[in-house]
Amino acid sequence: MSEQSADSARPTIIDLPKGKHAPGVAPVRATGTAPAFLSVHDIHAYYGESYIVQGVSFDVREGEIVALLGRNGAGKTSTLRTIARLADPAMTHGEIWLDHHPLHTMKAHEAARMGVALVPEDRRIIPGLSVEENLKLAQIAPPLGWSLERLYELFPRLGERRKQEGVTLSGGEQQMLAVARALSRDVNLLLLDEPYEGLAPVIVHEIERTLEEIKALGMTTIIVEQNAIAALHLADRAIILDMGQIVFQGSAQEVLDNEELRNEYLAV
Ligand SMILES: Nc1ncnc2c1ncn2[C@@H]1O[C@H](COP(=O)(O)OP(=O)(O)OP(=O)(O)O)[C@@H](O)[C@H]1O
C-alpha cells in the first residue's frame, strides 16, 4: 500500500484493498509496539461457490477488545467462523496465528482446545438440560476454565436459576448462559457474535457490565454487533467490514467521532 496519511501519529492499522477507502479516513500503517496475540493474515473463505471473506487481515493484542462491525451480510459472522475454524465457510487461503499457534492448520475442535471460544448468535442452549447441566456439559473435557462458583458470582441470575431448564430462560439470561458456557472452558480468545441482539436496553446494560468485568481480567475479545455504539463503548479498537473486505481499522473512538463513516457502513 503506497498511500500514507500525513497524520502518521494516528495509531491506525489499515490494510485496505485498492479503491476501498472509508470516507474521511486515509490508510495508515501500524505503529504499535506490542506483538499481536491474534494475527489474521489475508484470509479468504467460501460457502460453496460463494466468495465471502475476501482477504481480511488484522491483528489483536492480548487483552484487547476489538469490535467487528458492518452492515447485514458484510461477512462478520463468516469471519468469526473462519477464525474459529468451523468447516463453513471453507478457508482457501491465509494464515491465522494465536499466541504463536497456527490456527489455520487446525479444525474447530483443535482451535477450541487452543482456547478459541465462539459464542454464536443463536446461543445454542441445549434443550432438556438445566442451566447447571449446560455448564457442566461444557466442562466435560479439559482444559477447564472458570468453576461453577466463579461463574455464578459473575452471573448471579444464572446461580438463582441453576435448576431451571436453559431454554426457558429469558433471551438475556440465555445470552449470559452462552457466555458463561464459553468461560467454563479455558478461553484465550472470546468471539462474541451479536451478544446484545434482541435484548432490551436494560439487559444490554447488564451484559455490558459483565463484559466490562471480563475485559478487566484481560480477556482478548472480538465482538460483532449491530448495536455498534454499545460495542464501541466496550471496545478498544474497531474494524469495519463491507462486502467481505475491511474498509476501516482504527480506534473505537474514531468511529464514535466519525458520523460519515458510521452512516456509510453501519446502521447507526
Ligand atoms: N451457509 C451459507 N451459505 C451460503 N451463503 C452464506 C451462508 N452463510 C452466510 N452466507 C452469505 O455470506 C454473506 C456474509 O454473511 P455473514 O453471516 O457473514 O454476514 P454478517 O456480517 O454476519 O451479517 P449479519 O449482520 O446479518 O449477521 C451473506 O451474503 C450471506 O448471505
Ligand SMILES: [Mg+2]
Ligand atoms: Mg452475522
